[in-house]
Amino acid sequence: MAExxxxxxxxxxxxxxxxxxxxxxxxxxxFHFFLLHFVHHADEVTFAMSSARMEQWTYYSLMILFLVTxxxxxxxxxxxxxxxxxxxxxxxxxxxxxxxxxSLLLIVQGVRTANAWAGITLLPF
Amino acid sequence: MSTxxxxxxxxxxSADTESQSQSAAQQARMEKKRDRAAQRDQxxxxxxxxxxxxxxxxxxxxVFRYDPEIAGKQxxxxxxxxxxxxxxxxxxxxxxxxxxxxxxxxxxxxxxxQAVCGSDALFVNGRQRLGCKTQLSDLEEPxxxxxxxxxxxxxxxxxxxxxxxxxxxxxxxYFQTNDLPEGEQLQSRENREKIKMSTRCIWxxxxxxxxxxxxxxxxxxxxxxxxxxxxxxxxxREGEDMKEHxxxxxxxxxxxxxxxxxxxxxxxxxxxxxxxxxxxxxKREAVKNNLKFW
Amino acid sequence: xxxxxxxxxxxxxxxxxxxxxxxWAWIFHKFxxxxxxxxxxTHIAVLSTALTGAAAYTETxxxxxxxxxxxxxxxxxxxxxxxxxxxxxxLLLVDLGVGLxxxxxxxxxxxxxxxxxxxxxxPTFLAGVF
Numbered sequence: 001m002a003e004x005x006x007x008x009x010x011x012x013x014x015x016x017x018x019x020x021x022x023x024x025x026x027x028x029x030x031f032h033f034f035l036l037h038f039v040h041h042a043d044e045v046t047f048a049m050s051s052a053r054m055e056q057w058t059y060y061s062l063m064i065l066f067l068v069t070x071x072x073x074x075x076x077x078x079x080x081x082x083x084x085x086x087x088x089x090x091x092x093x094x095x096x097x098x099x100x101x102x103s104l105l106l107i108v109q110g111v112r113t114a115n116a117w118a119g120i121t122l123l124p125f
Numbered sequence: 126m127s128t129x130x131x132x133x134x135x136x137x138x139s140a141d142t143e144s145q146s147q148s149a150a151q152q153a154r155m156e157k158k159r160d161r162a163a164q165r166d167q168x169x170x171x172x173x174x175x176x177x178x179x180x181x182x183x184x185x186x187x188v189f190r191y192d193p194e195i196a197g198k199q200x201x202x203x204x205x206x207x208x209x210x211x212x213x214x215x216x217x218x219x220x221x222x223x224x225x226x227x228x229x230x231x232x233x234x235x236x237x238x239q240a241v242c243g244s245d246a247l248f249v250n251g252r253q254r255l256g257c258k259t260q261l262s263d264l265e266e267p268x269x270x271x272x273x274x275x276x277x278x279x280x281x282x283x284x285x286x287x288x289x290x291x292x293x294x295x296x297x298x299y300f301q302t303n304d305l306p307e308g309e310q311l312q313s314r315e316n317r318e319k320i321k322m323s324t325r326c327i328w329x330x331x332x333x334x335x336x337x338x339x340x341x342x343x344x345x346x347x348x349x350x351x352x353x354x355x356x357x358x359x360x361x362r363e364g365e366d367m368k369e370h371x372x373x374x375x376x377x378x379x380x381x382x383x384x385x386x387x388x389x390x391x392x393x394x395x396x397x398x399x400x401x402x403x404x405x406x407x408k409r410e411a412v413k414n415n416l417k418f419w
Numbered sequence: 420x421x422x423x424x425x426x427x428x429x430x431x432x433x434x435x436x437x438x439x440x441x442x443w444a445w446i447f448h449k450f451x452x453x454x455x456x457x458x459x460x461t462h463i464a465v466l467s468t469a470l471t472g473a474a475a476y477t478e479t480x481x482x483x484x485x486x487x488x489x490x491x492x493x494x495x496x497x498x499x500x501x502x503x504x505x506x507x508x509x510l511l512l513v514d515l516g517v518g519l520x521x522x523x524x525x526x527x528x529x530x531x532x533x534x535x536x537x538x539x540x541x542p543t544f545l546a547g548v549f
Binding site: 012013014015016083084085086088 | 338341342343344376378382383385408411412415
Binding site for chain 2: 434436437439440441442444445510513514515516519522523
């Protein structure tokens with residue numbers, strides 16, 4: 001079962017990661033909502049305040065991890081929904097790579113935004 | 126549902142306890158118990174009597190009809206049958222009455238009439254049920270009887286079961302092992318207990334028909350086949366090699382992972398098999414196995 | 420069997436009145452999931468106005484937050500997120516094989532709890548918009 005082509009690659013690993021990210025997201029999404037709607041209020045948002053939070057490396061890394069896990073969980077969920085509908089062959093491949101591309105785009109854009117707040121200019125764009 | 130066995134055992138057990146201890150509290154409790162039993166009986170009798178004599182004593186069935194081979198019957202329709210009711214009448218009894226007395230062309234599968242052969246799974250009042258195990262008195266009128274959803278209709282209430290049987294065969298639904306012991310191959314009581322419920326499957330296809338995912342994804346093994354696989358995977362007598370072989374079938378993308386825990390199958394299973402529970406256990410088993418090998 | 424009659428969609432959502440708790444939980448979970456993933460993309464798009472400058476970002480967010488519609492949509496988003504979280508916890512338990520016999524009750528509980536949390540949050544979410 002340790003072979004490279006282990007069937008676990010095909011569905012099981014994604015299944016497990018969907019649950020692991022779920023457990024993480026439950027906590028972080030609740031925290032996110034609580035912090036930005038109850039501790040602070042949505043109408044008081046300013047660039048400076050977002051920036052102050054993002055300059056702390058703990059908050060920054062939590063938000064990056066939040067972005068990545070949420071993107072995986074959401075996009076993988078969409079893909080699962082389509083597989084459950086019986087999507088197959090070329091259409092399945094097309095959907096898969098479109099979703100992968102969209103996820104990458106989202107993560108890059110999210111990281112760039114976070115960097116703008118944190119004042120990081122690691123990326124050359 | 127139709128037998129009277131429970132009452133008998135109740136009497137026996139109360140006789141037993143009476144002879145053993147006669148404390149006042151115990152007596153009072155037994156008294157109450159008897160009262161409650163009597164009340165129940167009375168109520169049941171009253172209900173039955175009411176049912177039997179209410180209106181004209183018939184049940185109205187609306188039965189799905191379709192016959193691809195006869196010109197006038199190719200358009201699906203519902204036929205109505207007024208079937209005279211008698212106590213204990215099941216949906217299957219009613220269908221047989223309708224066929225024997227009113228329309229001999231009415232087609233449906235049935236055989237043992239006691240929830241063992243699995244031939245007469247039907248879609249009754251919007252739910253997959255066994256015709257022979259469903260009391261008319263438990264249903265609202267009119268009783269709407271349709272063939273199982275998500276399977277092609279061959280004629281009237283008969284659906285094509287081929288795809289279901291393909292799914293069942295895909296999991297190799299038979300005992301196999303490569304380590305044969307000298308004598309008898311005994312199973313431990315605990316292990317028997319573990320697989321007990323999963324052995325009760327009668328291949329009626331009600332679960333598969335109720336499953337929203339099996340309807341969309343034709344390659345999904347479906348609850349019945351996965352339960353059958355569970356029955357053998359969890360049977361310790363097959364040995365480790367076979368277990369690994371079976372897990373490989375279960376772990377495919379269209380195996381256990383497609384189950385979305387909607388519990389539809391578990392709810393309609395006429396043999397009360399905890400299908401979702403079994404599928405979930407196989408998922409965890411697969412994850413555990415694979416983590417071990419990483 | 421190509422000539423046999425296909426009953427089409429009637430077999431699925433036409434039957435919605437007959438759906439049981441587990442099925443409803445799945446439908447709601449899927450619906451809220453679609454909303455959340457859609458919102459994730461929108462959220463990042465709106466936030467990336469921060470890339471054009473501090474003033475532009477503050478301006479965008481505060482304009483949006485001054486609209487009643489946006490505030491109401493936010494309450495909707497909260498409802499969707501809370502349900503997805505609570506039912507997600509229920510599904511995690513189901514995956515661990517815990518409390519499968521109470522799966523319908525835990526669905527009703529997550530619905531009720533979602534309702535309670537959303538109602539209690541309405542004042543906070545609408546504060547200052549009127």
